[in-house]
Amino acid sequence: MxxxxxxxxxxxxxxxxxxxxxxxxxxxxxxxxxxxxxxxxxxxxxxxxxxxxxxxxxxxxxxxxxxxxxxxxxxxxxxxxxxxxxxxxxxxxxxxxxxxxxxxxxxxxxxxxxxxxxxxxxxxxxxxxxxxxxxxxxxxxxxxxxxxxxxxxxxxxxxxxxxxxxxxxxxxxxxxPPTALACLIYTSGTGGSPRGVMLPHRAILSNCAGAAELVRPLGLRDEVYLSYLPVSHAYxxxxxxxFMLSLGTEIVYARGVEHLAADMLAVRPTILTAVPRVLEVIRMRVLTQLARETPLRQRLFQTAAAIGLKRVDGERLTLSERLLDPLLDRLVRAKVRARFGGRLVAAMSGGARLDPEVGRFFQSLGMTIMQGYGQTEAGPVISANPPDAIRIDTVGKPLSGVDVRIAGDGEILVRGGLVMDGYWNRPRDTEATIRDGWLHTGDIGELDRGYLRITDRKKDMIVLSGGENVSPAKIEGMLMAETEIAQAVVTGEGRSGVSALVVPADGHDDVGVALAISRTNYRLSVTERVRKHAVVSPFTIDNGLLTPLQKIRRVLVMRANAHILGRLH
The missing domain is CATH 3.40.50.980 (Rossmann fold)
Structure with a gap:
C-alpha cells in the first residue's frame, strides 16, 4: 500500500x-x-x-x-x-x-x-x-x-x-497552502435548503491520512474500486x-445504479463503499431467494451463518464445525460473496446507520464490513471500524488526528484538521456549529472503550406525551432490516405512542408488513413499539423524499403524508 x-x-x-x-x-x-x-x-x-x-x-x-x-x-x-x-x-x-x-x-x-x-x-x-x-x-x-x-x-x-x-x-x-479552500460541497440535507460547506485542502487530506492508517491491516495493493455513489456527495x-487514488487504487466508474449488479460481476472490485440501503437490499434478495430453496439448502445456509457468527464473536468452534466449515464456505458463503464479484477485500459502510443485524449477516458470510461515521462538515469521515477489530454495533474509532468528546447533553463534538472552515456566506450558522474549535455534529452518541456509538440525531429525537424519549433512527433501521419492509419513517412527537409510515418491499403486502412490525415490536421496549402504521407510496429521488445518497428526508415524508398521519394519530 x-x-x-x-x-x-x-x-x-x-x-x-x-x-x-x-x-x-x-x-x-x-x-x-x-x-x-x-x-x-x-x-x-x-x-x-x-x-x-x-x-x-x-x-x-x-x-x-x-x-x-x-x-x-x-x-x-x-x-x-x-x-x-x-x-x-x-x-x-x-x-x-x-x-x-x-x-x-x-x-x-x-x-x-x-x-x-x-x-x-x-x-x-x-x-x-x-x-x-x-x-x-x-x-x-x-x-x-x-x-x-x-x-x-x-x-x-x-x-x-x-x-x-x-x-x-x-x-x-x-x-x-493546505488552508486554501479546496471545494464547496452543499449538504444534501434531509430537510431545509442545502448549505455550502467550505472544505479546505487540509480537511480532505486529513481524512486521507487517517483512513490510510485505518486500512493498513488490510495490506492493500493494486486494488480495484467500483464507484457508484454520487461523487458530488462528500462521502x-x-x-x-x-482517498482511493492516494493509495494507487484503480477507480472504475459504474454505468449507473441500474447496472450495479452487472458491473460488480464484470469489474469484480476488491474495495467498495456502500450506503446501508444497498446492503439491506442485497440481504433482502438473498433471504427471499433462500425462502424458495429446499429445506436442506436452508439448513446449510443457517448452519454456515451460525458458524460464521461464532467466528465473528470469537467463540471456539467444535471439531465438527471446524471440519464442516470449509465445505460450507464453498457451498454457501462464496455464492453470496459472488454477488459482489467474488474478490471483495472489504466494504466500507457509511452515509447512514447500518443496522447491526444487517452487518452481522454479511460478517457471518465472511465479508469485512467496516461501518464508519461522518458528515460533510468534517471532511466527511470522523470514525470507522478498524478491519482487524470490528465492532459492528458501533461506527468505530475516531481516525488518527481526530478528537471526539461527548457533551453533557450527549451531543458528539469533533475537533481536528478535518473540520470545515464554515458555511458559505452563513456566519451565524458557522458560529452556532463550531464553538471553541469544536464541531457540534447534532448527533447523539456515546464512547465505549474508544469506539463511538451513534444513538440518534439531536433534533430528530421523538418525545412522547408521557415524556419518554424515543430514537426514530433505531426503530426505522430495525423495521427496514425486515425482508417485507423497504422503507420506514417513524413518528410520534407529543403523542402517546409511536406510529410508522411503511413502504412494503417488492412482492409483499400489508399483511407481510404487519407481521414484520410484530416481529420488530417483540425486540423493542414498550414505549418504542409501533402501535399504528400505514402503508404509503415509495420514497424516491424523483418525488423529493430521498436524497441522492438514498437517505430518507423524514421531515418531507411526514409533510407529504400529513393527511395519513392525521388519521393514525
Whole structure:
C-alpha cells in the first residue's frame, strides 16, 4: 500500500502521483460500448491542459465553478484542474431540479459550470435564467439544445488538447497552502435548503491520512474500486475519489445504479463503499431467494451463518464445525460473496446507520464490513471500524488526528484538521456549529472503550406525551432490516405512542408488513413499539423524499403524508 506522505494540497497530490506512476491504470469508464482506461501519466497531462485552458477562458482564483456530471473520469480531471488554478469546485447532483441548481448558483455565486450532457446543460441554463446567469458553460458530451444567452459554450475536449507535459502546472500548485479552500460541497440535507460547506485542502487530506492508517491491516495493493455513489456527495468525493487514488487504487466508474449488479460481476472490485440501503437490499434478495430453496439448502445456509457468527464473536468452534466449515464456505458463503464479484477485500459502510443485524449477516458470510461515521462538515469521515477489530454495533474509532468528546447533553463534538472552515456566506450558522474549535455534529452518541456509538440525531429525537424519549433512527433501521419492509419513517412527537409510515418491499403486502412490525415490536421496549402504521407510496429521488445518497428526508415524508398521519394519530 502507498505510504501517505504529506502533500500541501489535493492538486499537488494528484500531480505527484501522476509523476510517480505514469503507466499505472488510474480511471476506467464506460464509453461507446466498452471500458476505457486512463493512466496516471495521461491524467497529469490532461489535467494540466484543462487548467491552462480554464485560465485562458477567464476562470480565476477564487471563482466558484459548478460541476454537474455522473461518476466518470472527467470529474476528477476537471476538479484537479480547477484546484490547480485555485478556482473552487462546487459539485452538484445530476438529479437536481432546475430550482435546486438555481439555489446553488445563487448561493455560491458560480458563473461557470461544467456538465456532462446536453440535457444537463439545458437544465443549468434554465437555472441560470432564474438567477445571475452564466458566463461560461463547458459540456463534455453534446451541445445545449436551448439558447445559451450570454454564456460562452465550450467543448470539454478542447480543454484537454494541449500535449505539453504538466511540469509547469505541477510546479505552480506546490505553492497552494493546505488552508486554501479546496471545494464547496452543499449538504444534501434531509430537510431545509442545502448549505455550502467550505472544505479546505487540509480537511480532505486529513481524512486521507487517517483512513490510510485505518486500512493498513488490510495490506492493500493494486486494488480495484467500483464507484457508484454520487461523487458530488462528500462521502464518495473524499473516500471514493481522493482517498482511493492516494493509495494507487484503480477507480472504475459504474454505468449507473441500474447496472450495479452487472458491473460488480464484470469489474469484480476488491474495495467498495456502500450506503446501508444497498446492503439491506442485497440481504433482502438473498433471504427471499433462500425462502424458495429446499429445506436442506436452508439448513446449510443457517448452519454456515451460525458458524460464521461464532467466528465473528470469537467463540471456539467444535471439531465438527471446524471440519464442516470449509465445505460450507464453498457451498454457501462464496455464492453470496459472488454477488459482489467474488474478490471483495472489504466494504466500507457509511452515509447512514447500518443496522447491526444487517452487518452481522454479511460478517457471518465472511465479508469485512467496516461501518464508519461522518458528515460533510468534517471532511466527511470522523470514525470507522478498524478491519482487524470490528465492532459492528458501533461506527468505530475516531481516525488518527481526530478528537471526539461527548457533551453533557450527549451531543458528539469533533475537533481536528478535518473540520470545515464554515458555511458559505452563513456566519451565524458557522458560529452556532463550531464553538471553541469544536464541531457540534447534532448527533447523539456515546464512547465505549474508544469506539463511538451513534444513538440518534439531536433534533430528530421523538418525545412522547408521557415524556419518554424515543430514537426514530433505531426503530426505522430495525423495521427496514425486515425482508417485507423497504422503507420506514417513524413518528410520534407529543403523542402517546409511536406510529410508522411503511413502504412494503417488492412482492409483499400489508399483511407481510404487519407481521414484520410484530416481529420488530417483540425486540423493542414498550414505549418504542409501533402501535399504528400505514402503508404509503415509495420514497424516491424523483418525488423529493430521498436524497441522492438514498437517505430518507423524514421531515418531507411526514409533510407529504400529513393527511395519513392525521388519521393514525
Amino acid at each position: 502507498q505510504a501517505n506522505p504529506t502533500w500541501p494540497n489535493l492538486a499537488s497530490m494528484m500531480f505527484a502521483l501522476a509523476r510517480q506512476w505514469p503507466s499505472r491504470p488510474m480511471l476506467r469508464g464506460w464509453r461507446d460500448g466498452g471500458w476505457h482506461t486512463i493512466r496516471w501519466g495521461e491524467f497529469g497531462r490532461m489535467a494540466a491542459s484543462c487548467a491552462r485552458h480554464l485560465r485562458q477562458a477567464g476562470v480565476a482564483a477564487g471563482d466558484r465553478v459548478l460541476l454537474c456530471m455522473e461518476n466518470r473520469p472527467e470529474f476528477p480531471l476537471t476538479e484537479t484542474a480547477l484546484m490547480a488554478i485555485q478556482a473552487v469546485p462546487v459539485p452538484a447532483y445530476t438529479t437536481n431540479t432546475v430550482d435546486d441548481h438555481a439555489h446553488l448558483l445563487r448561493d455560491s455565486g458560480a458563473r461557470t459550470a461544467v456538465v456532462s450532457s446536453a440535457a444537463l446543460a439545458d437544465r443549468l441554463l434554465a437555472a441560470a435564467a432564474k438567477g445571475n446567469g452564466l458566463q461560461l458553460l463547458i459540456v463534455t458530451d453534446g451541445v445545449p439544445s436551448v439558447d445559451a444567452g450570454a454564456a460562452r459554450v465550450l467543448s470539454w475536449a478542447d480543454l484537454i488538447e494541449d500535449q505539453r507535459p504538466p511540469d509547469d502546472v505541477a510546479a505552480e500548485v506546490a505553492a497552494i 464518495e468525493h473524499t473516500v471514493g475519489q481522493f
